[in-house]
Amino acid sequence: MDLRDSPEERALRKKVRAWLRRNVPRELRDGPGAEYGDPARIEAAKRWQRKLYEAGYVAMGWPREYGGQGADLRTQTIVNEELVRARAPSLIGMMGIQMVGPTLIQWGTEEQKRRFLPPILTAEEIWCQGYSEPGAGSDLASLQTRAELVGDEFVVNGQKIWTSNAQFADWMFCLVRTDPEAPKHRGISYLLVDMKSPGITVRPLVQMTGDAGFNEVFFEDVRVPRKNLVGELHDGWRVANSTLLHERNMLGSATRTRQLFDRLCRLARTRERNGRKAIEDPFVRQRLGDLFARVEALRLDSYRQLSEAVRGSTRPTAASMTKLVGTELNHEICALALELLGSYAPLTRRSRRAIDRGIWAWEFQFTLGMIIGGGTSQIQKNILAERGLGMPRG
Numbered sequence: 001m002d003l004r005d006s007p008e009e010r011a012l013r014k015k016v017r018a019w020l021r022r023n024v025p026r027e028l029r030d031g032p033g034a035e036y037g038d039p040a041r042i043e044a045a046k047r048w049q050r051k052l053y054e055a056g057y058v059a060m061g062w063p064r065e066y067g068g069q070g071a072d073l074r075t076q077t078i079v080n081e082e083l084v085r086a087r088a089p090s091l092i093g094m095m096g097i098q099m100v101g102p103t104l105i106q107w108g109t110e111e112q113k114r115r116f117l118p119p120i121l122t123a124e125e126i127w128c129q130g131y132s133e134p135g136a137g138s139d140l141a142s143l144q145t146r147a148e149l150v151g152d153e154f155v156v157n158g159q160k161i162w163t164s165n166a167q168f169a170d171w172m173f174c175l176v177r178t179d180p181e182a183p184k185h186r187g188i189s190y191l192l193v194d195m196k197s198p199g200i201t202v203r204p205l206v207q208m209t210g211d212a213g214f215n216e217v218f219f220e221d222v223r224v225p226r227k228n229l230v231g232e233l234h235d236g237w238r239v240a241n242s243t244l245l246h247e248r249n250m251l252g253s254a255t256r257t258r259q260l261f262d263r264l265c266r267l268a269r270t271r272e273r274n275g276r277k278a279i280e281d282p283f284v285r286q287r288l289g290d291l292f293a294r295v296e297a298l299r300l301d302s303y304r305q306l307s308e309a310v311r312g313s314t315r316p317t318a319a320s321m322t323k324l325v326g327t328e329l330n331h332e333i334c335a336l337a338l339e340l341l342g343s344y345a346p347l348t349r350r351s352r353r354a355i356d357r358g359i360w361a362w363e364f365q366f367t368l369g370m371i372i373g374g375g376t377s378q379i380q381k382n383i384l385a386e387r388g389l390g391m392p393r394g
């Protein structure tokens, strides 16, 4: 596959770049999608996603009838690269756009696609992921939240934990046990749950970043219409795994890593070390060079995946590799930033003296969380060992 821009692609790149230059909100630049407890920032993040969507740059690959443009992968890659270049913030509706949306495109009924896909794009409906439970994390198939089919409704009882964004999400894609007698992977179903349903209680949990970004979610006789079942009854494990593949690609995204790395380089140009700019210090340059080689390797692997996808083939281990390498690299980039900050490193955004609005201390902690979320590094290594290298199950 030729990765150089064709004349049409060059024109598209120019157009996207010009639009982003005019429209990326300064106050959201480089930032996370939203600050969890702050309704004003959540609203600002929703407005940004809507604007980007109206300009035609959100989930361009989705089919036209559900609000997308049916764009090819190369077009989407160009837009993603330009978003990084413009230091655009990540989107608040990522779990909808990158996780449940593609899952519905693959597994949903026509009615589900028409109902749920368009408001994902416009950020009118924000989604959260109800997978983990107190006794089911790495061993997700042990989940116990129960859903009984009564007439045309499921009645859901149980508890989810570590549910990111549940405090402001409108909907949850949720794994429930519908057949407790079946072997554990076979008695699970995949439901779409309205977070405003009676019987749902959301309790925020404070993360080490200081934000209450994830939550406990309790279900007490929560009624979910049968039409909100995705895939077949008791066959939710297969649907759940599609979502997990999309999640792993999202968490290990090469573009996000590149954005963090570029930001680190900007920091190295401004910080002093041994009487000169940090970027001129041989030790720092060596570390930056090492990180850059890995950032580039991740980017080239994402192109390899792109080229495979265009040819209609995918490696079963690609998403695990991306997640493992991308999330660990993000954390290492932040670790070097903290070293460059020296005694300023622990200052958070609440301190007037914080450099880069204290984002590095926050990112260092957040990126550690991302090594765990979506399946820990150890679990990704197990998958790579077993499915990639054919090693025996541990």
Ligand SMILES: Cc1cc2nc3c(=O)[nH]c(=O)nc-3n(C[C@H](O)[C@H](O)[C@H](O)COP(=O)(O)OP(=O)(O)OC[C@H]3O[C@@H](n4cnc5c(N)ncnc54)[C@H](O)[C@@H]3O)c2cc1C
Binding pocket: 128, 129, 130, 131, 132, 133, 136, 137, 138, 139, 161, 162, 163, 164, 165, 214, 369, 370, 372, 373, 374, 375, 376, 377, 378, 379, 382
């Ligand atoms: C920031 C953050 C956001 C999250 N958001 C969500 C969300 O929105 N929705 C959601 O459903 N979940 C979410 N999670 C939960 C996440 O998916 C789980 O934390 C993760 O799957 C690990 O499960 P656990 O915490 O129960 O740890 P455990 O499964 O108890 O693992 C504990 C340790 O044992 C290791 N381990 C376990 N089994 C094995 C094995 N077979 N081989 C080798 N090592 C093993 C693990 O790697 C880990 O180090 C989030 C987590 C974090 C940190």
